[in-house]
Amino acid sequence: MQKTLVIGAGGVASVAAHKMAQNHTVFPDIMIASRTKSKCDTLKVDIEKRFGKNTKISTAQVNADNIDELIKLIRNYKPDLVVHLALPYQDLTIMDACLACEVSYLDTANYEPLDTAKFEYKWQWAYQEKFEKKGITAILGCGFDPGVTGIFTAFAMKHHFSQIHYIDILDCNGGDHGYPFATNFNPEINIREVSAKGKYWENGQWIETQPMEIKRVRNFKGVGEKDMYLLYHEELESLVKHVPHLRRIRFFMTFGQSYLTHLKCLENVGMTSIKPIKFNGQDIVPIQFLAAVMPDPSTLGPRTVGKTHIGVIFQGIGKDNHPKNYYLYNICDHQECYREVGSQAISYTTGVPAMIGAMMYLQGHWKKPGVWNVEQLDPDPFMIELNKWGLPWHEDFNPVLVD
Ligand code: NDP
Numbered sequence: 001m002q003k004t005l006v007i008g009a010g011g012v013a014s015v016a017a018h019k020m021a022q023n024h025t026v027f028p029d030i031m032i033a034s035r036t037k038s039k040c041d042t043l044k045v046d047i048e049k050r051f052g053k054n055t056k057i058s059t060a061q062v063n064a065d066n067i068d069e070l071i072k073l074i075r076n077y078k079p080d081l082v083v084h085l086a087l088p089y090q091d092l093t094i095m096d097a098c099l100a101c102e103v104s105y106l107d108t109a110n111y112e113p114l115d116t117a118k119f120e121y122k123w124q125w126a127y128q129e130k131f132e133k134k135g136i137t138a139i140l141g142c143g144f145d146p147g148v149t150g151i152f153t154a155f156a157m158k159h160h161f162s163q164i165h166y167i168d169i170l171d172c173n174g175g176d177h178g179y180p181f182a183t184n185f186n187p188e189i190n191i192r193e194v195s196a197k198g199k200y201w202e203n204g205q206w207i208e209t210q211p212m213e214i215k216r217v218r219n220f221k222g223v224g225e226k227d228m229y230l231l232y233h234e235e236l237e238s239l240v241k242h243v244p245h246l247r248r249i250r251f252f253m254t255f256g257q258s259y260l261t262h263l264k265c266l267e268n269v270g271m272t273s274i275k276p277i278k279f280n281g282q283d284i285v286p287i288q289f290l291a292a293v294m295p296d297p298s299t300l301g302p303r304t305v306g307k308t309h310i311g312v313i314f315q316g317i318g319k320d321n322h323p324k325n326y327y328l329y330n331i332c333d334h335q336e337c338y339r340e341v342g343s344q345a346i347s348y349t350t351g352v353p354a355m356i357g358a359m360m361y362l363q364g365h366w367k368k369p370g371v372w373n374v375e376q377l378d379p380d381p382f383m384i385e386l387n388k389w390g391l392p393w394h395e396d397f398n399p400v401l402v403d
Helices: 010-023 035-051 067-077 086-103 128-135 147-159 187-194 234-242 257-268 286-293 334-341 345-363 379-388
Strands: 005-008 030-033 056-061 081-084 104-107 137-140 161-173 198-202 205-209 215-220 223-230 248-254 277-279 283-284 305-316 321-335 370-371 393-396
Touching: 005 010, 005 067, 005 257, 010 035, 010 248, 010 345, 030 345, 035 056, 056 067, 056 370, 067 257, 081 086, 081 257, 086 104, 086 128, 104 345, 128 370, 137 161, 137 205, 137 345, 147 161, 147 321, 161 215, 161 223, 161 234, 161 321, 187 257, 187 286, 198 223, 198 234, 198 321, 215 248, 223 345, 234 370, 286 370, 305 345, 321 334, 321 345, 334 345, 345 379, 379 393
Parallel strands: 005 030, 005 081, 030 056, 081 104, 104 137, 137 370, 161 248
Antiparallel strands: 161 305, 198 205, 198 248, 215 223, 223 248, 277 283, 305 321, 321 393
8 A cells, every 4th residue: 555745735735635635545645744744644634535535645744844843743644755845945854764764756836045036946856866876766847847847748749740949938827816916826035036037048058137037928818818938947947958859848838917017016015025125123024924925825716817828839840751730738717626625727737747757657657766757757647637637738739939
């Protein structure tokens, strides 16, 4: 009987744990462990109310910044896989604990030091040999973006292209939660990501832009016309390494004017800073204080309406040696997600791929000693499960390109 340890009890972990309970033959026994145990207990009650008790669920308290606590928890529970859905700051402590206990690992976001707003794969890639030697697997970035975007790329490479030259990843959230300013996943991580400089890769080099400097307008199927902006996003780093013949890769995300105006204003007054300041004799980090007063993303579910549309446009030479354009995408409805698992579509589009990635490992498709980005693994069984578990994908052989 396979056991899965889920670390974290926020928006993404909630969806992944709900989907594991739906998929109880693959996940007969799970443990949800997080910083605040009461959140794990509430989650367990909600899951059992919706989907019954076919999956045995236990809960625990853990500080995932503390390796000794993690090792103790893993040794007691003895999972086959640790699914890390807490925050990117904990990637390395959890990977270290997995190494010490010889257990495989999966996450949805790459490591980012708490005191520097800079995410990079180098820290996690450095574990390649250690994981290989222990015969355990680490699957990195298995949400939607990163995650499904990399799996779409592996699928396009395997079935459609002999060479991919251009990739544009498009992330559109057409959802409306009714607040003037809120984020759909962890506010601190979200604001760190979008307030950073933009960056894309072309002809062998990285080109940096000012935040939100490059804007395009696009009509997204299922959503309508939206402004989208070029951002740096973590899968660009791994795809540049893993897609041969690539000439350019970019990432665009949609933002509404209200979000951007609030963000600019908060930046201008210093509220997005990650440098601690003294306040009433106490050290506080402005962005953490801001996150604490903003709406909790896990409460946005009931009030968010509309759809997300996330996809990847590929251009290159097809298997028949002719030029080819190809678009793979998913459309997801916020309210349908809420009805099914009590969460909005941003958590859903991340939590479902995390569950499927865990399934790929437990079923042996992705059991391979070492540290892997998802585009290095076989996309076919994953693509089949995406259609079954709530994120069906669509193809367009004549997509409108981004200039
Ligand atoms: P939330 O803030 O909703 O949840 C984070 C959870 O982690 C909370 O339950 C929190 O505990 C717990 N946690 C934080 N620190 C610790 C710690 N030291 N020890 C134990 N538990 C801890 O975040 P989300 O669910 O929105 O996001 C989860 C992850 O998914 C993030 O890494 C995010 O970057 C990633 N993500 C990836 C996406 C993708 O497509 N690849 C898209 C969206 C998110 P507490 O409840 O006590 O605060």
